[in-house]
Amino acid sequence: GKWEAFHYNGELKSEEYYEPDYFMKNMWDSLGNPLVQNGEGDVKLFYNNGALAEQGEYHNGRKEGMWLGYHANGQPYFEEFFNNGRLVQGRSSTLEGQ
Numbered sequence: 001g002k003w004e005a006f007h008y009n010g011e012l013k014s015e016e017y018y019e020p021d022y023f024m025k026n027m028w029d030s031l032g033n034p035l036v037q038n039g040e041g042d043v044k045l046f047y048n049n050g051a052l053a054e055q056g057e058y059h060n061g062r063k064e065g066m067w068l069g070y071h072a073n074g075q076p077y078f079e080e081f082f083n084n085g086r087l088v089q090g091r092s093s094t095l096e097g098q
Helices: none
Strands: 002-006 012-017 023-028 034-036 041-046 052-059 062-070 076-083 086-092
Touching: 052 076
Parallel strands: none
Antiparallel strands: 002 012, 012 023, 023 034, 034 041, 041 052, 052 062, 062 076, 076 086
């Protein structure tokens, strides 16, 4: 069915569907600006301190291509590569670099 998620300020963050398959329909930033519309868009998500948390693209409602994530201090956290919403490969590291 349909799932809705909300930002800390109460603004709608996303509309996702899980039947029959996963589909990210719409996503907005905390100010209500669209990031994903009808399954298409570039996403940049941020920590409350303003630091970039993760970035990537949605195509046909699924993650596609390279997604990058960062710890709250800006250090790299993960690199993931998606093909039609499926994780093909990825790696992550702790704050200590492991």
